[in-house]
Amino acid sequence: MARKTTQTRKAFVTAIAWIIGFLIFFPILWTILMSFKSEGDAIKAPFAMLSSAWTLESYGEVQERSNYLRFFMNSVIISLGSTVLALVIAIPAAWSMAFVPGKRTKDLLMWMLSTKMMPAVGVLVPMYLMFRDFGLLDTRTGLVTILTLINLPIVVWMLYTYFKEIPGEILEAARMDGASLRSEILYVLTPMAVPGIASTMLLNIILAWNEAFWTLQLTTSDAAPLTQFIASYSSPEGLFYAKLSAASTMAIAPILILGWFSQKQLVRGLTFGAVK
């Protein structure tokens, strides 16, 4: 008897969910559509805009006028660089905390987390002055350093929660079977740890790519990543809708794709393991 009502209900839920999903996604969709229009068509009323001719000219212009690729490369280098560096520092730390926990491991983890709670403005002034004095303003080195530091607690935490799930008995079993420490790490632990490390890496790249406090404060042109590149459209260039759309689409596309793959890890990483 419930069969029919369930189907109707399902259709109803589907319709509502699709409408809401579409509305939430709409600004992104609209930006992508607009990026394929000419400047003149982009400011037309919505229906006139949609029915106008499609073109790639905005993409060409964005690259030509502001050298998009340089900003893109800065974003790639900064987000990848800071992620790899954070992993190199965090993997051994998370590893030893998960497998050789001491009395103070919990306190240590909580303390690491607390560093993340400090608002960036609290250290803006000294960081700016230090960067100025050390010649780090507007350098990739400077940004990689700072993004490594701000994301390090999240990376340690995420890795820790993943490593915690690797059963310790399996190590003992390997040891019993006469595996050396080296082969234990290489053949037993690494394969089990790789998925966790990969998810952590993914989430961290996304966070670093979108970081928009330090990247805006500490760069102007040479090391400026995409966040800064888009900010340069704030006015009055932002009124060139097609170009702004093209620039925005290019800035968010890589991370949108990566992000869709990392939905589950996102929850875990951003709640510090409090919600899995």
Next chain:
Amino acid sequence: MATAHSRTAARLMVSPAVILLFLWMIVPLGMTIYFSFLRYNLLQPGTSFAGLDNYYYFLTNAAFWDALWNTITLVVGVLIITVFGGIGLALLLDQPMWGQGIVRVMVIAPFFVMPTVSALVWKNMFMNPVNGMFAHIAKALGLQPYDFLAHAPLASIILIVAWAWLPFSTLILLTALQSLDREQQEAAEMDGASWLSRFWYLTVPHLTRSITVVILIQTIFLLSVFAEILVTTNGGPGTASTNLPYLVYAQSLLSFDVGGGSAGGIVAVILANIVAFFLMRMIGKNLDA
């Protein structure tokens, strides 16, 4: 199990992370505290001890109270939208439907949009009073287009930020919903419990912890909203959309008042720490489980 040897090795492995974070935490913060007691302007040579003057001027400045109020309004406004919206969306997405994966992807997408992009897209393509989408809609309906960012700057920023954070709360609450005990739900249904009472007595208590986590984590991030304000209103008109981070930025890097900006930074740190205190206790409790 763990030998003295492996303990030493473990300590060595932890130490780089600890030392780096310790330096990162202590050095700049120490400097901020130090600067906050100095008369220090980048445009004037020399510094001198100022005592509590910087704090006095910062806290008695009308802009500070505006900024504090705006910060709280922004945080609370975004939280209300994202928590209630998130609960609704999570409940919806938890129902059986066709194409759930695609809907999920659409709902989550805003989270991956960098703040400068979302702010500019909303500002120009939607809220612009001449060519924005809302203006076109208003004109089509025969209404006067509304200049959102000029007349309701803070509300507009709340909308933009809430749009970006709604996926976060939805995703977390959905994850929590999916770990709900189905058998318990079914048993309650068999016993004749209505949808409302099942929701209220089973779902809500189950979600409470996740909602708390959402609120606390978002608060941490929302207390430092900056890029959205920088590219849309520059804190204006006047101080109508200036929050604490923006005020500190304006004071230290636009007015070059290092001392005053530092005092503001410390005030922001104290504020964030109040929230952090509760968040840390929650996460700490969970760590044992």
